[in-house]
Amino acid sequence: DAMVIQNPRYQVTQFGKPVTLSCSQTLNHNVMYWYQQKSSQAPKLLFHYYDKDFNNEADTPDNFQSRRPNTSFCFLDIRSPGLGDAAMYLCATSRITGAGANVLTFGAGSRLTVL
């Protein structure tokens, strides 16, 4: 089935040790998003790619970076994770079609623990 796949599902890292989370999609969607979700909170958009164009949210810390080498893959890099970065990271995709509803399809998430 076409879907959004995130790896790893669970990631444990040490304070300050870089981490990369990956997201792949078989939907051929042109937009890919990264959300951060802390416990019992709404997902918070970090950034998104519209095709190759990177769009950063104003309040996303510099510690978070992203790469989209091709349509299918997108990566979230956390350069120096702090304890406050422990969260679920959700990847989502959508196809922008003018006046369409632009439904987001989410992956299952990657839960990051920082020791």
Next chain:
Amino acid sequence: AQSVTQLGSHVSVSEGALVLLRCNYSSSVPPYLFWYVQYPNQGLQLLLKYTTGATLVKGINGFEAEFKKSETSFHLTKPSAHMSDAAEYFCAVRTLGDYKLSFGAGTTVTVRA
């Protein structure tokens, strides 16, 4: 700018009882509205969406929502709760020309046997 308010962070219902989750939005232009469900340690799954046309929208798992422009609301209901409905529910809004969703804070539903 658009925003979403979900009234009630926790809702507890008995199995078989009505589920009602409240969502109000603010938007300066006609919105697209969504309800997503999230089970523990999972991503978000689309329950239903409102774009244009019929204001009563039916979704998966027996849920439905009604768009009321005069009340700027999009409340989610299910006539009879099932144990499997225990999850967190998020209301979200976007407007034409904006491809980012704004989420509400979420409502956690627990179902009592």
